[in-house]
Amino acid sequence: MRYADMTEERKKREREYSKRYREKHKERVRAYDKRYKEKHKERDRAIQREYYKKVKDTEEFKKRIKETYLKNRDKNLERAKTYRKRRVESMSDSYIRAKLAANTIAKPKDFPQALVNSKRAELKLKRLIREKKKCQNKLSSCQQRHLKSSQFSN
Amino acid sequence: MPTETLEELAIQQLKIYDRLLAGDIDIKLAHEASVTANSVNSIVRTLIVGGTLDDTKKPKSKLLQ
Numbered sequence: 461m462r463y464a465d466m467t468e469e470r471k472k473r474e475r476e477y478s479k480r481y482r483e484k485h486k487e488r489v490r491a492y493d494k495r496y497k498e499k500h501k502e503r504d505r506a507i508q509r510e511y512y513k514k515v516k517d518t519e520e521f522k523k524r525i526k527e528t529y530l531k532n533r534d535k536n537l538e539r540a541k542t543y544r545k546r547r548v549e550s551m552s553d554s555y556i557r558a559k560l561a562a563n564t565i566a567k568p569k570d571f572p573q574a575l576v577n578s579k580r581a582e583l584k585l586k587r588l589i590r591e592k593k594k595c596q597n598k599l600s601s602c603q604q605r606h607l608k609s610s611q612f613s614n
Numbered sequence: 615m616p617t618e619t620l621e622e623l624a625i626q627q628l629k630i631y632d633r634l635l636a637g638d639i640d641i642k643l644a645h646e647a648s649v650t651a652n653s654v655n656s657i658v659r660t661l662i663v664g665g666t667l668d669d670t671k672k673p674k675s676k677l678l679q
Contacts, residue, residue, distance in 0.1 A: 564663045574620035575658050581627035582651045588634055589648060592641050 551580050620658065627651050 466474065482489050497504075515521040547555045556576045557568035627647065634644045 560659055564659075564666075566663045566666045570662055570666055571659070572620075572662075574618075574624070575655065575662070578620045578624040578627070578651065578658075579655050581624040581631070582648060582655055585627050585631045585634070585644060585648045585651070588631055589641055589644055592634065596641070 551583060556580050556583070620654075623651055623654055 461470075463471065463474065553573075553576055554568065556579050557571055560566075560571045560575065560579060561568045630639065630644050630647045633639045634641070
């Protein structure tokens with residue numbers, strides 16, 4: 461029997477059975493899904509392209525896109541911020557390459573890995589120096605304040 | 615371009631990083647080392663950027679034009 465021809469009760473039972481099956485054979489289902497996606501990649505892309513061509517100029521589609529954008533704007537901005545922060549903190553290859561390529565016509569992939577490694581080491585060292593300097597400055601200002609307060613009390 | 619030199623430079627910098635972290639050397643020395651490394655990296659970068667220049671593309675920066 462086709463799913464569309466089933467009664468509501470039967471549909472519910474089928475869904476529950478399917479859910480139980482997927483939970484029980486998680487790995488097998490995941491591997492099958494992956495294989496299926498890989499096999500039908502081109503076909504799915506063609507369907508998507510066709511669909512997009514058909515709906516891209518319709519008012520309804522534009523409205524839906526705008527609504528989705530507005531609905532997820534804050535979440536997406538937050539996510540982008542976290543991603544940027546993580547990229548800077550971890551000093552990933554892409555971040556270093558982007559830094560090297562900034563304000564030049566060279567592309568990030570034009571730089572050899574040796575230069576990327578050297579630049580990363582340089583950045584790491586610079587950050588530590590900055591951190592240590594900050595600590596020193598804090599310490600010296602604390603000492604000065606302490607000295608002033610002790611002079612005042614005397 | 616000798617990549618070994620750049621790798622050596624990276625290793626040297628990491629050694630200085632570790633020594634600074636352990637408190638074996640002072641900030642001034644580490645800073646000098648980082649400035650030298652920055653100069654070397656900048657020169658290599660400039661050479662690479664210069665090598666990527668061709669007639670079909672116009673550089674974004676006016677300094678490179």
